[in-house]
Amino acid sequence: MSTQTKEPAKSKSVYVDQAVQCAVDARWEEAADLNRELVDAYGPDESAYNRLGKALTELGKLKDAREAYESALKLNPMNPVARKNAEKLKGLMSAKQALKGGTVKVDLSLFVEEMGKTVVTTLKAAAGDVCSKVVPGDVAELRVEGDGVEVDTVRGVRVGSLEAKLARRLLKFIQGGNRYQVGVMSCDGSTVKVILRELYQDPKFMGKPSFPIVRKRETEFRPYTRENLINRDADAFVLDDEESDDLVAGSEAELEEEEGMHEVVDDEDDAEGEVDDEDEE
Template sequence: MNTAVWEKEAIDAATQGTWKKAIELNQKILKSEPRNIAALNRLARAFLETGNLTATKKAYQKVLKFDQYNPIALKNLKRLTGKNNQNSSLKRKKPVSTEAFLEEPRKTKMVQVVRLTSAQRLAEVDSGDEVMLAAKKRFVAVMNENNIHLGCLPEDISRRLITFISGGNRYRAFVKTVDRNHLEILIKETHRSKRFQNRPSF
């Protein structure tokens, strides 16, 4: 099995909250690719979620050995070692339902977010997080739970969804993968207006 398959399975394990499986898969990847920054960050997150703080710190420190300005590792190490730190605040409150990532033909779509915010802002986002879609005049903005702008949907998808949203359709979106210069989300139609009964979202 190649690392691309393990990568997908590791991301799926994290979004579903199966952290022990996520640890095993990311460790497999790192045996083949010891300098894989994304896998190291995912491994650190998985260790954190299982309560292994020593292993968490070691994994983030290894990230910084290869990428000394990595915002995800810098942010989380700072929070882990801070005087007033509460480690539980770093953990996800609850795993995302596996149903959130079930792809349905013409009702769901994986989308690469464009016009991204800073790497520091993206470092605050994790795979599995729900994000908000805000329809503007010419584009659809992607926002985190605190209404902080993360980026925009591509122009063609923005135009399409603006029409559907203004007509009564409703959508939810979840982070699939994220890195310092990359954000991919899954958009899911949750309600279709009678006006668009015979018009699929995607």
């Protein structure tokens, strides 16, 4: 009597495509199931474990999510996504344990970074004894004060102020109807790191992320050539003003989006200009 090996129901690429699409659509239960099925059908896969960890984190299953990332690390100890998220989940689980029994219910999804919807920043002007009153996992709110934005916990403890450039950007969104929530990620001495999350986007800001993300080129390519290859007698090529502007614009357009760490766009005029245009309309 012969035995036949059961073939997988789908190809590996189909599992991957469907799992990714579920994540894009925020169908986290389906995403988790598809990544588990992929591993069952084709064996351990570090990318599948990373996607599973993300889905389980979104579902609030932090312990299972950390185990998924640790499974990815067993296959590749240098996997940057798994290392970063496993460490972050360890901190969140510790904060959850420390706050157990408290009067404030913590929504752990607040601490999950999401491109365009969240940003991590260090507060300014925090009091020297702030860490005796604030712990990682505390939930806070934004409070507009003059031209600045203050951060206070829901218990009324002042934590610190947003950096000036970030405050100026968010003021326009807050005054326009957007709503935000803050979570304390770490507190060391008078240094407080928080995550800001957009909870509600006013329809007038449709398509305008609260926290634009770009990756700047880390190194500049400098061309070199031999001296004897340079024609010193050739006429210099000079760009007129219009061509020069086009070249600069093209260079700026080469900035690429990145899913990982978050950085607020440096060109505050462009960022704030988007909001100003809406105000004029």
